[in-house]
Amino acid sequence: MKKTGLMKGAALGALLAAGTAIAPVAAQDSVYFANNAYRTGPFSGSGIPIGDGMRDYIAMINERDGGVNGVKVIYEECETGYDTKKSIECYEQAKSKNTIVYSPWSTGATLAAIPRAHIDKIPILSMAYGLSASAEGSTFPWVFIPPFTYWDGASVMVKHMANELGGMDKLKGKKLGLIHLDAPFGKEPIPVLENLAKKYGFELKLYPVAAADMQNQGSLWLSIRRDRPDYLYNQGWGAMNPTAVKEAIKNGFPINKLVGVWWAGGDDDARAGGAEAKGYKSLNFNAAGTNFPVIQDIIKHVVEKGKSLAPKDKVGENLYNRGVYNSMLVVEAIRNAQKLTGKKVVNAEDMRRGLESLNITEARLKEIGMEGFGTPSTISCSDHSGHSKMYVAEWDGTKWTKGSDWIEPLKDEVRPLIEAAAKDYAEKNAGWPKRTESCEKSS
Amino acid sequence: MFYREAGQYKSTYAADMAVFPLRQDRIGIAVILAIAFIGIPMIGNDFFIATVMIPFLVFSLAAIGLNILTGYTGLISLGTAAFMGVGAYACYKLTTLFPGVNIIVLILVSGLFSAAIGVLFGLPSLRIKGFYLAVATLAAQFFLQWAFVRVPWLFNYNASGAIEVPLRSLFGIPVTGASASAETRYFVCLGLVVVLTWFASNLVHGRLGRSWMAVRDMDIAAELMGIKLLNAKLLAFAVSSFYAGVAGAMMIFLWYGGGEAADVFNIRLSFNILFMVIIGGLGSLIGSFFGAAFIASLPTILKFGLPALGVPLSGAAAEHVTFMLVGALIIIFLIVEPHGLARLWQITKQKLRTWPFPY
Numbered sequence: 164m165k166k167t168g169l170m171k172g173a174a175l176g177a178l179l180a181a182g183t184a185i186a187p188v189a190a191q192d193s194v195y196f197a198n199n200a201y202r203t204g205p206f207s208g209s210g211i212p213i214g215d216g217m218r219d220y221i222a223m224i225n226e227r228d229g230g231v232n233g234v235k236v237i238y239e240e241c242e243t244g245y246d247t248k249k250s251i252e253c254y255e256q257a258k259s260k261n262t263i264v265y266s267p268w269s270t271g272a273t274l275a276a277i278p279r280a281h282i283d284k285i286p287i288l289s290m291a292y293g294l295s296a297s298a299e300g301s302t303f304p305w306v307f308i309p310p311f312t313y314w315d316g317a318s319v320m321v322k323h324m325a326n327e328l329g330g331m332d333k334l335k336g337k338k339l340g341l342i343h344l345d346a347p348f349g350k351e352p353i354p355v356l357e358n359l360a361k362k363y364g365f366e367l368k369l370y371p372v373a374a375a376d377m378q379n380q381g382s383l384w385l386s387i388r389r390d391r392p393d394y395l396y397n398q399g400w401g402a403m404n405p406t407a408v409k410e411a412i413k414n415g416f417p418i419n420k421l422v423g424v425w426w427a428g429g430d431d432d433a434r435a436g437g438a439e440a441k442g443y444k445s446l447n448f449n450a451a452g453t454n455f456p457v458i459q460d461i462i463k464h465v466v467e468k469g470k471s472l473a474p475k476d477k478v479g480e481n482l483y484n485r486g487v488y489n490s491m492l493v494v495e496a497i498r499n500a501q502k503l504t505g506k507k508v509v510n511a512e513d514m515r516r517g518l519e520s521l522n523i524t525e526a527r528l529k530e531i532g533m534e535g536f537g538t539p540s541t542i543s544c545s546d547h548s549g550h551s552k553m554y555v556a557e558w559d560g561t562k563w564t565k566g567s568d569w570i571e572p573l574k575d576e577v578r579p580l581i582e583a584a585a586k587d588y589a590e591k592n593a594g595w596p597k598r599t600e601s602c603e604k605s606s
Numbered sequence: 607m608f609y610r611e612a613g614q615y616k617s618t619y620a621a622d623m624a625v626f627p628l629r630q631d632r633i634g635i636a637v638i639l640a641i642a643f644i645g646i647p648m649i650g651n652d653f654f655i656a657t658v659m660i661p662f663l664v665f666s667l668a669a670i671g672l673n674i675l676t677g678y679t680g681l682i683s684l685g686t687a688a689f690m691g692v693g694a695y696a697c698y699k700l701t702t703l704f705p706g707v708n709i710i711v712l713i714l715v716s717g718l719f720s721a722a723i724g725v726l727f728g729l730p731s732l733r734i735k736g737f738y739l740a741v742a743t744l745a746a747q748f749f750l751q752w753a754f755v756r757v758p759w760l761f762n763y764n765a766s767g768a769i770e771v772p773l774r775s776l777f778g779i780p781v782t783g784a785s786a787s788a789e790t791r792y793f794v795c796l797g798l799v800v801v802l803t804w805f806a807s808n809l810v811h812g813r814l815g816r817s818w819m820a821v822r823d824m825d826i827a828a829e830l831m832g833i834k835l836l837n838a839k840l841l842a843f844a845v846s847s848f849y850a851g852v853a854g855a856m857m858i859f860l861w862y863g864g865g866e867a868a869d870v871f872n873i874r875l876s877f878n879i880l881f882m883v884i885i886g887g888l889g890s891l892i893g894s895f896f897g898a899a900f901i902a903s904l905p906t907i908l909k910f911g912l913p914a915l916g917v918p919l920s921g922a923a924a925e926h927v928t929f930m931l932v933g934a935l936i937i938i939f940l941i942v943e944p945h946g947l948a949r950l951w952q953i954t955k956q957k958l959r960t961w962p963f964p965y
Binding site: 200202203214240241242244247248251252255256258259270271272274275278279281282294295296345346347350351353354371373374375584588591592593594595596 | 651652653656657661702705755762764765766767768770771772773774780783784785861862863864865866868869870872873906909910921922924925926
């Protein structure tokens with residue numbers, strides 16, 4: 164009797180607890196922003212610095228300015244462990260707490276959230292990750308993917324190869340290998356690379372890595388040694404990246420021909436290779452380092468007051484700064500939404516308008532202490548990505564440096580594919596809602 | 607006292623063989639069904655229904671499937687997640703090939719595909735037992751998961767390899783797809799689980815169930831008694847995989863709502879379902895529900911419940927605490943009652959019967 168009574172009590176308590184867990188946070192003069200995070204699990208190596216950067220920028224805005232135009236941003240992390248099941252829980256929680264924007268931080272979580280967000284009317288901000296097709300704003304009015312998509316990244320990889328070889332015509336007969344996580348995230352660049360391979364006559368080799376084998380890539384690198392690709396593009400994340408760098412060095416693959424997607428550009432990813440990792444490259448859109456007023460402000464208002472979760476020497480690392488850039492987009496979108504609506508406390512609906520007319524110019528970056536820190540980004544009604552420029556970062560043995568100029572993606576190649584894929588998505592997801600939201604003019 | 611059966615006379619064989627011979631049990635079931643069908647949709651909010659109840663129902667069905675195989679027939683399987691995956695992918699292919707057919711029919715039919723694959727991988731069970739069989743079913747887990755990733759036909763050549771769940775409705779109410787409400791999806795899940803549990807209950811109490819249990823207890827003896835091992839074992843694999851397949855289809859179509867599917871049906875899920883069966887109680891249908899509640903729902907409830915109760919936990923810390931708590935509870939439960947939560951429940955009923963004068 165006692166034991167069952169206990170169980171029943173626990174069940175009842177849990178029921179009540181779940182009931183109270185979703186009481187909406189509706190404090191005066193504040194907005195609620197839910198962010199998925201993964202400080203546990205196999206992807207935590209990349210998830211922790213990102214989460215710290217996200218958190219610290221919002222904390223700095225609250226500390227230094229008292230919020231966005233006086234409106235505090237209540238920032239809450241929901242731990243997912245990069246697990247889609249938990250991401251769905253986190254989405255439901257974010258929805259029940261009236262989040263103004265949902266930040267999934269995983270392609271799998273984004274894919275699961277996209278259909279729901281359209282019905283629940285919650286904007287999704289998937290900064291340079293997620294479903295590439297969602298850049299098509301007329302099909303996906305609630306999804307935002309600035310500053311560019313994985314497909315833009317793949318096209319820049321090809322352009323980078325051509326730059327080093329001396330022209331697009333030199334690509335003929337070359338071999339490009341794609342090491343990728345065998346999950347939606349890793350598979351995203353394949354269609355564009357296949358297309359470009361056909362067009363420019365290079366050969367594409369795929370090297371899929373199962374999530375369970377991220378740290379065990381031995382057999383994969385045997386095939387790489389056999390195929391001898393001229394360049395390798397690494398669409399990896401978490402524990403997979405340091406392993407790839409180490410394996411490249413172990414197998415004698417020229418490290419300066421190994422280029423990671425921007426998520427493979429963590430400081431710890433490159434550091435794993437030791438001194439020999441010098442020359443490892445990664446696509447990037449934010450600067451690393453602390454020599455920016457915005458990072459200095461974070462150090463002054465958050466880190467030095469002991470309010471940051473990040474160790475002091477990790478502040479300013481590449482992925483940390485990426486998190487800062489993402490939070491900056493959220494804060495700027497709130498500001499924009501306030502301007503558009505005249506309201507102080509904005510809701511998800513306003514936020515969608517704010518994101519859709521977001522225009523981060525060089526001048527604006529300078530104003531917020533981010534001159535040279537990140538890429539300017541313009542979102543419009545039909546183009547929810549902006550297809551902005553990126554650069555190739557190079558690891559100098561201790562830190563990331565800018566290894567190239569800003570490179571523009573092959574927008575003419577990517578855009579038609581995105582439009583076709585968006586159309587295809589709407590068709591396959593029968594009953595996909597037609598866009599009824601009116602267009603916002605860029606501010 | 608509460609469970610006094612005095613005065614409940616049975617005058618027919620049917621009454622004597624009934625699944626719930628006691629009036630109290632029948633009332634109990636009616637109360638549980640009333641809570642499930644009326645109480646929870648009325649009181650529970652979307653968050654509770656979508657993140658606690660629907661996963662609970664899906665895992666209960668999967669656990670019933672594995673329990674038929676492992677608990678009733680004594681064949682250990684580590685491939686449950688893969689068989690669930692077969693159901694999910696089959697349902698996806700079917701709904702794209704036959705868009706006009708009702709989705710609930712398709713969810714049930716996709717279980718048949720899973721059953722066929724289950725029989726195929728169940729063939730080794732005729733020669734090997736125990737751990738050896740577990741390793742053979744592990745092959746199913748690895749091979750099928752590999753196929754989900756590498757056979758693009760299965761996910762309709764989707765660029766990101768994801769399953770996209772289209773809108774399908776029943777009587778004009780959307781059941782799957784983005785616009786299906788949590789309540790609708792819950793009712794569909796509940797309906798399927800109730801019907802299939804009733805079916806499983808009849809199976810295991812009947813001739814088939816008794817032959818399965820005979821095979822479990824000693825297969826040579828069962829064979830000498832005239833039970834055909836080939837039929838009994840393969841049928842157990844078929845029925846078990848059918849349940850797993852339906853659970854898998856429900857998982858993607860009624861719970862996840864599409865997205866990354868290949869990695870969902872991984873070995874960890876297989877293990878989790880095996881834990882549900884062991885913790886809940888081998889060879890018990892009600893144990894499957896207890897196990898699913900314990901392994902699948904408790905972490906979610908703890909994670910979101912503890913902070914709501916004022917325990918200041920955030921993010922990763924909550925996750926770690928949940929792991930520790932659930933781990934500790936598993937050990938405690940297994941020490942206190944190695945036969946699972948279902949056995950605890952039986953003991954409780956026994957005690958209630960003699961209360962307040964235990965002997």
